Amino acid sequence: xxxxxxxxxxxxxLTSRLFTGTGKYGDDGLIxxxxxxxxxxxxxxxxxxxxxxxxxxxxxxxxxxHMTLLPNTSGARTAxxxxxxxxxxRAMGCGNWIKIEVISDNRYLLPDGYETVRATEILAxxxxxxxxxxxxDLYVARSLANAGAAAIMPLGAPxxxxxxxxxxxxIRILIEEMSLPIIVDAGIGTPxxxxxxxxxxxHACLVNTxxxxxxxxxxxxxxxxxxxxxxxxxxxxxxxxxxxxxRASSPLTGFLDQEEGGI
Amino acid sequence: xxxxxxxxHLATYPLxxxxxxxxxxxxxxxxxxxxxxxxxxxxxxxxxxxxHLEAMASRARDLTMRHFGRTVSxxxxxxxxxxxxxxxxxxxxxxxNTIPRxxxxxxxxxxxxxxxAATGLKQILLLTGEAPHKAGVDYLEAxxxxxxxxxxxxxxxxxxMETEDYARLVRAGVDGLTVFQETYDPELYAxxxxxxxxxxxxxxxxxxxxxxxxxxxxxxxxxxxxxxDWRREIFATGLHAAWLQxxxxxxxxAVSLPRMRPHAGDFxxxxxxxxxxxxxxxxxxxxxxxxxxxxxxxxxxxxFRDNILPLGVTRMSAGVSTAVGGHAKPAETGQFEISDGRxxxxxxxxLRARGYQPVFKDWEPLExxx
Amino acid sequence: MRVIVNGREMMLDGGLSxxxxxxxxxxxxxVVVAELNRNIVPSSAFSETMLQDGDRVELLSFVGGG
Numbered sequence: 061x062x063x064x065x066x067x068x069x070x071x072x073x074l075t076s077r078l079f080t081g082t083g084k085y086g087d088d089g090l091i092x093x094x095x096x097x098x099x100x101x102x103x104x105x106x107x108x109x110x111x112x113x114x115x116x117x118x119x120x121x122x123x124x125x126h127m128t129l130l131p132n133t134s135g136a137r138t139a140x141x142x143x144x145x146x147x148x149x150r151a152m153g154c155g156n157w158i159k160i161e162v163i164s165d166n167r168y169l170l171p172d173g174y175e176t177v178r179a180t181e182i183l184a185x186x187x188x189x190x191x192x193x194x195x196x197d198l199y200v201a202r203s204l205a206n207a208g209a210a211a212i213m214p215l216g217a218p219x220x221x222x223x224x225x226x227x228x229x230x231i232r233i234l235i236e237e238m239s240l241p242i243i244v245d246a247g248i249g250t251p252x253x254x255x256x257x258x259x260x261x262x263h264a265c266l267v268n269t270x271x272x273x274x275x276x277x278x279x280x281x282x283x284x285x286x287x288x289x290x291x292x293x294x295x296x297x298x299x300x301x302x303x304x305x306x307r308a309s310s311p312l313t314g315f316l317d318q319e320e321g322g323i
Numbered sequence: 324x325x326x327x328x329x330x331x332h333l334a335t336y337p338l339x340x341x342x343x344x345x346x347x348x349x350x351x352x353x354x355x356x357x358x359x360x361x362x363x364x365x366x367x368x369x370x371x372x373x374x375h376l377e378a379m380a381s382r383a384r385d386l387t388m389r390h391f392g393r394t395v396s397x398x399x400x401x402x403x404x405x406x407x408x409x410x411x412x413x414x415x416x417x418x419x420n421t422i423p424r425x426x427x428x429x430x431x432x433x434x435x436x437x438x439x440a441a442t443g444l445k446q447i448l449l450l451t452g453e454a455p456h457k458a459g460v461d462y463l464e465a466x467x468x469x470x471x472x473x474x475x476x477x478x479x480x481x482x483x484m485e486t487e488d489y490a491r492l493v494r495a496g497v498d499g500l501t502v503f504q505e506t507y508d509p510e511l512y513a514x515x516x517x518x519x520x521x522x523x524x525x526x527x528x529x530x531x532x533x534x535x536x537x538x539x540x541x542x543x544x545x546x547x548x549x550x551x552d553w554r555r556e557i558f559a560t561g562l563h564a565a566w567l568q569x570x571x572x573x574x575x576x577a578v579s580l581p582r583m584r585p586h587a588g589d590f591x592x593x594x595x596x597x598x599x600x601x602x603x604x605x606x607x608x609x610x611x612x613x614x615x616x617x618x619x620x621x622x623x624x625x626x627f628r629d630n631i632l633p634l635g636v637t638r639m640s641a642g643v644s645t646a647v648g649g650h651a652k653p654a655e656t657g658q659f660e661i662s663d664g665r666x667x668x669x670x671x672x673x674l675r676a677r678g679y680q681p682v683f684k685d686w687e688p689l690e691x692x693x
Numbered sequence: 694m695r696v697i698v699n700g701r702e703m704m705l706d707g708g709l710s711x712x713x714x715x716x717x718x719x720x721x722x723x724v725v726v727a728e729l730n731r732n733i734v735p736s737s738a739f740s741e742t743m744l745q746d747g748d749r750v751e752l753l754s755f756v757g758g759g
Contacts, residue, residue, distance in 0.1 A: 081758060081759030104758055106758025107726075109699045109751065110699065110720050110753060110754050112698060113718075118724050120724055134758055148728065148753055149726075151726045219759070246759075
């Protein structure tokens with residue numbers, strides 16, 4: 061089962077459906093162990109100006125070589141800024157995946173759908189594997205699909221809140237209606253919430269804060285890895301029905317067994 | 324993109340084996356799921372689902388209630404013309420049948436319309452055969468102009484057209500398209516339609532899509548049940564409806580479940596679709612596609628129609644004549660025999676007695692600005 | 694000459710390459726991506742890219758992010 065259940069994305073065949081991040085760690089030195097414990101194969105990074113006084117912070121040296129790098133465009137407030145960051149990220153020579161994040165409201169950190177669609181359109185045309193972070197809105201999802209997104213990343217709750225799948229019903233609709241992969245991003249605070257997203261049929265989850273800020277990030281990484289796997293297995297196994305047993309009497313179909321009268 | 328590749332794949336797929344392999348547990352799982360894959364739909368259509376018909380009915384009733392409430396939309400067919408160049412072996416209007424051929428002139432159309440409007444109905448379905456040189460797009464446009472003041476909703480069940488022609492009729496005030504594939508099996512289709520323009524399986528298969536693109540609000544598809552194995556046909560119909568819903572989320576996709584009825588000519592159904600089969604087909608469709616509109620015609624008996632009401636029906640015909648001009652004056656030979664001859668008032672009374680509201684008008688489009 | 698680096702005005706000697714600039718801020722050229730007057734400069738061209746008076750340079754690198 062594990063061998064056949066691969067997640068094809070951007071030309072890679074992923075066996076893990078947990079994406080991790082590199083933000084908010086007390087010690088970046090934990091990252092290799094987190095990657096190993098979680099089983100994750102995709103990891104996000106951000107692009108920032110080099111601190112001229114401190115020199116370049118090199119998060120890259122902590123990231124194991126087999127990981128697929130998913131740079132994000134955090135800091136972008138418009139589509140043009142996201143495009144600029146994406147091109148710079150690609151110039152680093154670490155692949156052509158990009159997670160689009162366009163946010164101009166710093167209070168709630170909610171993504172700007174219109175600008176995100178615009179950036180997706182431009183970058184998909186330039187050959188990027190585009191994974192846009194989005195509010196789970198069906199129309200935006202369709203626009204992103206038409207714009208050439210490789211997958212969409214709906215938020216479960218606002219970034220960093222650890223509040224879980226607050227947008228569950230909306231994400232369920234995306235899973236129903238969209239044919240491109242759904243990667244639940246943001247808001248997942250506990251392994252059980254990640255598991256729930258996978259049971260619902262999400263293709264993958266991205267978890268950063270909940271791992272990075274746990275008392276034991278490595279232990280939490282392992283727990284998330286297992287939860288995502290369990291949820292996926294449950295989804296594939298086909299969840300059982302809830303109370304679908306026939307009643308003893310047949311109030312709705314009884315007429316089929318009775319004599320037809322007078323017709 | 325069209326439904327054709329999927330239809331052709333289905334046509335050659337050994338579905339009989341798949342139906343036989345289903346076991347009761349798969350059926351129960353499918354009944355309980357929030358959303359169904361094609362495999363789940365197949366399970367509900369399999370012989371293994373038969374013992375679970377009551378559970379299916381219960382689920383179908385809940386879903387129908389949730390999405391449509393206690394309402395049933397009523398309409399009636401208006402036959403404009405029975406001229407036809409087709410040779411459908413199962414149809415009373417087929418070209419080779421020697422029946423009187425007539426076509427309503429616009430005065431007669433008005434008289435028919437007024438007779439129907441007097442019953443309170445607001446939605447009509449215009450029917451013709453396929454003889455575009457006699458009853459073509461110009462004629463339909465003229466009929467719609469006459470009927471539009473009487474009916475806020477006008478659908479057509481005529482002959483497959485190009486998208487531009489549908490768009491013309493939409494501009495004239497048509498908002499619904501009904502077109503039955505009859506059978507999704509291309510080989511059987513070829514046998515049943517030996518001559519005439521209807522021979523073109525592919526053009527017909529893509530007709531609902533052209534209607535949706537032209538701006539129709541309701542597109543109603545269906546297979547004529549009795550021509551071949553109903554499980555296969557309903558499976559294909561359901562997948563076609565699902566495809567259309569996905570491609571055209573703004574269009575209300577409807578399915579009819581017409582069972583073959585006695586008609587002029589000598590064609591006998593290849594298989595008999597029992598009441599039980601029809602209930603299984605309808606409840607499976609409802610569970611697979613909870614927001615699908617389901618149309619039941621007066622081909623069915625009053626008793627059967629009344630009983631299947633809660634199981635997924637959302638649209639019904641009433642006060643029906645299948646003969647050209649049959650509303651304003653006594654009927655001549657109809658396209659097929661109807662089983663439910665009750666008047667609109669009688670049908671409404673039954674619906675109300677069962678706690679349902681008969682809906683005459685769902686919407687009235689705003690007039691296009693000049 | 695006057696060059697704006699990451700938004701900060703710096704007075705530099707003439708004849709300085711982009712690579713020299715990166716080294717002068719204690720950054721590893723292998724993990725830095727550079728933009729010169731809004732054009733991306735490939736890392737292979739850092740050494741041969743000479744800075745001019747009035748240039749605007751952006752030096753960026755990957756950092757932790759979610």
